[in-house]
Amino acid sequence: MAAVNITEMKGILDLNPSLISMPPELVSKFASLITLLKAAGIIFIVYLVFLIIRSVLGIIRGRKIDKIYNKINEIDGKLDLLMKRFKIYTKVENSSKLDKTTLKTKK
Secondary structure, X not given: OXXXXXXXXXXXXXXXXXXXXXXXXXXXXXXXXHHHHHHHHHHHHHHHHHHHHHHHHHHHHHHHHHHHHHHHHHHHHHHHHHHHHEEEEEEEEOOOEEEEEEEEEOO
């Protein structure tokens, strides 16, 4: 096992004076544990940023879907008004293509 210099570790890990009196083997085990915890913390922060960005994009997407939904309802209402005014008759020949479409005003 490689020798661990406690004074170098103090600056990296911000050790308090009671840990300096610990054996170097124990300090090196704590150092690897602290390094793992730092890495896990960084991963957690990155994941939180990802969740925040995804939720903001979801809100924006939801607003766009609401606008589209309202426009579709508006178009549907206008189409209903037109359908009430006009009767649309279609004659289908051989059930594959339209023969003729006529619009007649409803009286």
